Amino acid sequence: MSRSIALLICLVGGLTMLVSPFLPMATGWANDVTDWFNILAAMAFVLGGGSLLKVQLMRLSARGPGWGYSAVTLLAFAVTLWVGLGKVGVVADPSAPMVPWSGKPDDEGSAFWWIYLYVMTPITSTLFAVLAFYVASAAFRAFRAKNLEATLLLATAFVILLGRTFAGVVLTGWLPDWASGLRLENLAVTIMDVFNTAGNRAIIIGIALGVASTGIRLLLGLDRSYLGGDA
């Protein structure tokens, strides 16, 4: 019974989203469905937060390997929740200056804003910066000329790399105008605009059809694995 209700909700929500771009009168319905989803996701966050707390508390009480990380996680969770819900350091909104909590929790100057700007942002930036090294190691592995395809990939990557830097201009800038298409910077543009775009579009068309096919399978209830049904 519960699975039938879930399928019905999926059908109604999916059909609403499907027709909304085509029927002007249905545009508002799509927004309503999106709002329902957001409300559901917000409610589900309680489950997620509960799961996080449970797992970390269990690890902390068991004093297993890495229990110190669990303590840091729980402390960070509690502090952020407290400054966010308690609106610590929030300045009153000009429209209601008599109400000290009328400002938003992430307004400039609030404790929540401070944590985000001076703790969260540097940490995420650091992790993002590490990507440069991962790209280098992945490229080193991918560009080994083991066979014809890998050699072509290596050569193409070399042209793009040189064409996107001043080295390309220095190396092939001497080519006359009638052969300007062979200059590395122009070759790089041609590879990206023609070969890369063509390949990308082919993949995107396949993806679009795959999404349509998946959508039909879900709407018709053929694929119920996301509900715990048959795969």
Next chain:
Amino acid sequence: MVLGADASFLNPDKVLLLVVLAATCVCIVGSMLAARAGSVPRIRRIAGLEAVEEAVGRATEMGRPILFVPGIQDMDNPMTVAGITVLSRVAGTAAQYDATLDVPVSRSLVMQAARESVQAAALQAGQPDWYDPERIRYITDEQFGYAAYAAGAMARDKPAACFYMGCFFAESLILAENGNAIGAIQIAGTAETAQLPFFVASCDYTLIGEEFFAASAYLSGAPDQLGTLRGQDIAKALIALALAGGVVMATIEVFSPATAAESPVEVAP
């Protein structure tokens, strides 16, 4: 009743899109009905999906866990739904082999869906006690916070098999390179074209775009689901024909005398 711009019933800017969508739906549903009637298409072997059992078996033999990452988007993303479908298959195989399956998620709704799916897979495999909800846990919605956890979990637990199935962004390479560093067998699937090269470079198998969405039908083996894949191919052939026709017509237009007269080639002084 005439449907048109004046009636304001149908968005006039989207009529062509509606026609294309309707044609695609007709192809897919028609093929599905044909498959149900007995005309089941033969699907080519998808190496990435065939390797699922090999990866789970390897983890079982080595006595190490399996890590499944269902992307960082919520259940409103079709890639996440496709990822949960593959998870159900991986969980079924892991339950049969009694292997440990870890599923860290970055969205609460995905956690619930993944739990339902894994529990059902364990039941179908005849191993209801194998299911442990604490193994499917919420980490954080924050992209790099989640990536940091997954990378840390790989370094600590050294999973023998890593699956990345869903929607990924910049964290894709962090996950795949860490998995590569610990020597895990890695199978990825996504429709994010910008992340595909990273997965191809770092993973053993990658489901590219439509292969990822075909996984559900491929793994189920159900005739009507397989039929939808044939419908997809028919729609793709029609799109290819339309593209070829468009290229020919555009080329003819460029070289036609009328176009040449309208926009003569400017001669530099």
